[in-house]
Structure formats: structure tokens, C-alpha cells
Amino acid sequence: MWELIRINKRKSLFVLILMFILMVSLSGAIGAGFYSIDWVKGMLWGALIGVLLWAVQSAVAYFAGDDIVLHFNMAVVVTPESYPQLYNIVEEMKIAAGLAVMPEIYIIESHGLNAFATGIRSEKTAICVTRGLVENLNRDEIQGVIAHEMSHILNRDVLFMTFAGVMLGTITMLSNVMLRGTVAANSSNRRSRKKGGFSGGHPVVILVILLFAIVAPILARIFYFTISKKREYLADASAARLTRYPIGLASALEKIAKHSSVDFVSKITAPMFIVNPHFAGVDEDSLFSASTHPPIYKRIAILTQLQHGGKVSLENYQKLYEKELSTSGLFSKTTLESDKSEAVRAESTEKFTESRTDVADIILANTGFKIVTCECGLKIKLPPSDLRMKVVCPRCRKELSVSGDNNAAATGNGGDELVFKRKNKNSWESFPCQCGNFTFQLSPLFRGTYVVCKRCKTKVQIEYPE
């Protein structure tokens, strides 16, 4: 099954080839522009130089890329003794994926939550997580993240994305050379018109090449992002299949989305992370957005729905993917046939991180907040002035009833009577009705004993402080 996923990259490969053609034609065009006396020769040399540039950079990335990236991010290696639990989780996922070699594990000293995988060659792979991630996620969530990274290794995404990334870099570099070259050539030409230089050719031709140089990097960028987004979804699907617990990754993504920024990540390594550290929380969905990762809320939505379905398989993920993005095809038919549907596993019982949000919840509960926990794991916190009896979970759209035991300030004194106690009668106060469709506004001058909801006609008593 994994073998098939790895092989089946036809669409991504097609885009990659397009990108290659783009690169060659750009360098060819530049060559022709620079050497306009014999433009065919110029074009050939240009193309050759472009490909050589790409090849040299790819070779460097292939042989030393992993070390460079890890070094750049100041990663420290993890042993079974230093982080036993993290090590165990990685080993579990390695077993589930059936990998022959255990990846090395690294930790980045950063409070941001993020992770990435390297492994251009399959015999030397590594998974890198931030310290913040280990400290703030629970076992299931870390497992989800590790499984996602493991899937990148398993699907050979790193190799693929490295070649694509180097190509993008080469195209950007070439177009910079081109644009600056033209400016330089033009300024020098004022002095000596005889030189070969860029303005040697026909003005229209030069204009066309210039336009090409401007458009090419943008096109390359779009190509690159289409590939990388797809690979993220694929890794999510594989991770769900590996862990049999999609909600783990979903809630990890949710937490990561809030604090994914890693202080010293350069733009070059950004696409490698599980959630782009530069564009955290940006939910741009347009093709032109500079985001290398798909909108995180869509990834979460697919994963949570997969969890509720109860059966984890690539086919189910694909169905949800198609529904959520209204596009088709993530896996080939033969891949789906070779897949075995697995039941969602039970939640891990271990609690090893008492996260800070729990403490915050306790404080909130003591100040009269009502905390409703949804089945999907989301905690909805309602202020004391919220009188609604039912709320809709913003994540999984499930309707939840709010139990009224631990609310101090707001609702009724038994029976059907609803009471709102004003805290300060000399200022504006507002609170929503229990039907959820109407918000009461009480002015500082209001001295009535009750208000009636305009939507559901519920009567709410108003009490005043002494």
C-alpha cells in the first residue's frame, strides 16, 4: 500500500516536469537575450547553464541538505534516555509504517509548536520537533504529528520537495539575474553602444523576455505550492491511517496553528514544517496565496469527520477530502484497493502533560464561566452572562446542551424563571437569550423588572444589585 502511494505521484510529477520545462525555457530565453548575435547558440548555452545550476544545487541538497537544515535550526539529537516518551512514540510509528531504519530524532529549542522531517536518502532520515511541541501536546497529539512526519518520509516527499524547491530557487535566481542584467546593460549602454549586452536584440524580443522573467517565478511558485499542498493532505491521510486516531492529529494541528511560529526559521526551510511557521493562522485559500500548506481548518475538518466515521481508511479520507475541497482524486484506485480499513482506536490513557490551558479552565470555572466539552474534544467556554441552554460546537457542528449546575451569576433560581442579575446598573450591559438568536441590551437608564426576547418571546427577570 505504502509502496503504491510512493510510486503514484503522477500528477505531482507532471507539475514537476512543467516546472523543469519552465526553468529550461527561462534560462534559454535569458541566454538568447544576452547573446543576441547568435541567439540559437545563446539559448542553448543559457539552457545548459540553467540546468547545471539546478543540478549543482540539487547535488548539494541531496548529499548535505539534511545536515544543513538541522544545523540551521540548531537542532539537538534525542536519545531514548533524554526523552523516553518521545522516543517511544517515534518508534511506535516507525513500526506502524514498517520502516526499516529508525529515523533520528531532534529537538529545536523553541517555544513555538512545530515539527518537520528530513530524509532525502531513505537510509538516513530524521524527525525534528520543537521543545514547545513536546511540552504542550499530549501523547495522542504528538503521535499524530510524528505520524504525519513519518508519512513524509514514507512517501519520499522530502526528496520530491527538495528537487522542486531547488527548481523554484533556480528560477527565482535566474529571473533576478535577468532583470538586474537588463538594468545594468541599459545603463552601461549609454556610454558604449557597441557592446554585446542585453539591448542588442530587437526591443520587442527583449520586452517579451523581460515579461517572461517576471511571470516565470510567479508560475513556478504556483506550481510548487500545488505540489506541496497535495503532499500535506497525503501525509495527513497516511498519518490517520498509521495512528488509527485522526482526532489526535486534528487537535495537534489546532494547537500548533495558534503557536506555530518558530523564531529563527528561514524562508527556505519554512515549507518543511507541519504547519508553515511564517503564515500561522492565515487561512488564505486562493491559489495565489503564498502559503505552502493547505488551510489548516480544512485539514482539521477532514480529520475530525474521519474520526466520527469510526473507520479509518484511505478511501474514507479521500471521500471527505473530495467533499471538503470539491476536487477529486488523492489516491489511485489500486492504492485504495490495497488498503485495509481499520477501526478507530481508543484514546490513549496516559496524561503526561498537564497543559497550562487546564489551569486557565479551572480559574474560569471559578469565576462563573460554564465550560462545555464537546465529543470532538473542543472546550466551549461561556461567560456567566450567556443564558443559552444550547450551543453549537464551532468545530464539529454538534448541538450541545449547557448544564446549569456550575454557573454562579446568571441563570434561574430553579423553575422556569430566567433571571439576569445586573452587576452595574449604571452602565450598558448585554447578554444573549437562551434561544441564541437574540441579544438583550440593557441601557444604564433601564429600570424594568423583566425583558422579553423578540425572537422566542421568553421572559427574563432583571435583578438589580443593592
Add this chain to the structure above:
Amino acid sequence: MTFLVIFLVVVAVCVFTLFAMYNKLIGLRNIVRNSWSQIDVQLKRRFDLIPNLVETAKGYMKHESETFIKVTEARAQAMSAINKGDVKEVSAAAANLDSALAKMMLTFENYPELKANQNFLALQEELTSTENKVAFARQAYNDAVMGYNNAVEMFPTNMVAAMFSFKQSDFFEIEDKAEKQAPKVTF
């Protein structure tokens, strides 16, 4: 003459595809065997951990000897099943051991001093992780069996499989009942 050449080419192509299919089947079967040995490794690791955990716990819980005996018995049974190497027998014994362990874990709940013991906690994490590893190894094994069985059953590899008598492998199934009883413990 040309007929002979064409004939030879056709024969050569046939032989090569036959080789390729045969090698594919062998490769898939080796993956199955390898994933089986992974289960083996993890189960054995668990067997090594159990006596340690029991020893640590015994000092704290004097009145639970029955639970310990059951776990030890289930362990012995599973070990002998592994040595025989029969997939079905191993899966049954493993399920048995799972439920015995889960019961033991439940009794730990009543001993707060035990849960404060650092040594015990480390063993606990190891055992949980090993249990997960068994589960994931089982999953990987089943994935491998799926791939292999598909190849044995599906055209055209099924012809080669029949020719060289490749047999389908058994899935490592765990009964639902045992699965539910298994490590559903809160600490």
C-alpha cells in the same frame, strides 16, 4: 528465420515477466515475514517487562496475588504459543494476556503509593509503549498480509503464485471483546 527471432523474443519477454512477478511475490512475502518478526520482538519485549513490573508492584500490594498469578500464567501461555509460531494461536494467547494485564493495571489504581514510585512509572511507560508497539506491529503485519494476499489472489500474479505454491497468509485478528477490554485504564 524471422519467425524464430520473433518466437525467441516473445519467449524472452514471457520469461522476464515471470521472473518479475515471482520476485514481486517473494518480496511481498518477505515483508510479511519481517513484519511478523516485529510482532514477535515486541511481544517478547513485553514478556521481559512483565516480571519486572510484577516484582515492583508486589512490594506494595500483598493481597493481590491472584491477579499476579493470572498474569504470569497468561504470559507463559503466550510464550509457548510464540515458540510454536502459529499465527492464530499467538493472536488468541496475546488477547488473553491483554485482558489479564488490563485487570492488573486496574488493581494498581487502588495503590497511590505505588503510582508515586519513579521506577514503577518508568516501567509503566515502557509497558504502555510496548503495548502500542504490539498493536502497531499487528497493524503493519496486517497491511503487509493484505498486499501479499492481494498479489496471490489477483491476476496475473495469481498464476505465478499457483505455479510456485504461494499460500495466503493469515491476518492477525484480535477479537472485538478482547480489544475493548485491553488497555483502557486511567491513571
